[in-house]
Amino acid sequence: MKVILVNGSRRKNGCTFTALTEVSEALKADGIESELFFIGDRAVNGEIDAAVKEVGEAMKKADGLIVGAPVYYASPSGEIIAFLDRLFMLYGKDMIFKPGSAITSARRAGTTASLDVMNKYFTFNQMPLVSSRYWNMVHGSSAEDVNKDEEGLQIMRVLGHNMAWLLKCVEAGKKAGIEPPSGEDFLFTNFIR
Numbered sequence: 001m002k003v004i005l006v007n008g009s010r011r012k013n014g015c016t017f018t019a020l021t022e023v024s025e026a027l028k029a030d031g032i033e034s035e036l037f038f039i040g041d042r043a044v045n046g047e048i049d050a051a052v053k054e055v056g057e058a059m060k061k062a063d064g065l066i067v068g069a070p071v072y073y074a075s076p077s078g079e080i081i082a083f084l085d086r087l088f089m090l091y092g093k094d095m096i097f098k099p100g101s102a103i104t105s106a107r108r109a110g111t112t113a114s115l116d117v118m119n120k121y122f123t124f125n126q127m128p129l130v131s132s133r134y135w136n137m138v139h140g141s142s143a144e145d146v147n148k149d150e151e152g153l154q155i156m157r158v159l160g161h162n163m164a165w166l167l168k169c170v171e172a173g174k175k176a177g178i179e180p181p182s183g184e185d186f187l188f189t190n191f192i193r
């Protein structure tokens with residue numbers, strides 16, 4: 001089984017990367033493969049469609065998704081929001097029922113508001129949210145800072161183990177004949193009389 005990790009920071013090997021690496025090591029310890037995609041500035045430099053396609057196509061075959069982003073001005077980075085808007089619009093149907101989770105990194109504040117924004121993509125799309133033993137955040141301005149954030153790193157490890165456990169439960173359920181709900185046809189209502 002495989003989990004796709006998305007780094008929504010402009011910094012390739014910064015705080016978000018360090019947190020995602022801790023998650024991937026926990027996944028690996030539990031026998032779950034992962035692949036990290038670095039979005040960088042591609043969502044805002046004209047390469048968004050290519051970046052979305054790479055992750056979207058990977059998600060067709062993968063079993064879970066973890067999206068990481070730094071906090072910019074108390075929200076997730078604009079880069080990750082632009083990316084997720086396109087990813088869920090174009091590939092949402094390929095991700096339904098696949099467990100997802102968001103993690104965030106900040107020097108000090110804006111983490112829970114950022115998690116709230118990112119979690120809404122998963123909950124809009126019938127994706128079970130995977131949690132940890134606190135809200136999924138690390139603190140720091142550099143990878144070195146994050147490596148000193150022992151609690152933050154523990155939160156990432158617990159998240160990885162919880163994701164692995166849920167994926168194994170889903171797999172065991174399939175083998176036992178438990179299929180996802182067949183769902184209903186979409187109803188789109190608005191508020192015009």
Ligand SMILES: Cc1cc2nc3c(=O)[nH]c(=O)nc-3n(C[C@H](O)[C@H](O)[C@H](O)COP(=O)(O)O)c2cc1C
Pocket residue numbers: 009010011013014015016017069070071072073074075105106107108109110139140141142143
């Ligand atoms: C444009 C910009 C805005 C930021 N805004 C915040 C903020 O609102 N709150 C905060 O705690 N840190 C803020 N930071 C700091 C980053 O969120 C923090 O250093 C983060 O851990 C960087 O992660 P990265 O190394 O993966 O990019 C901001 C950084 C930048 C570049």
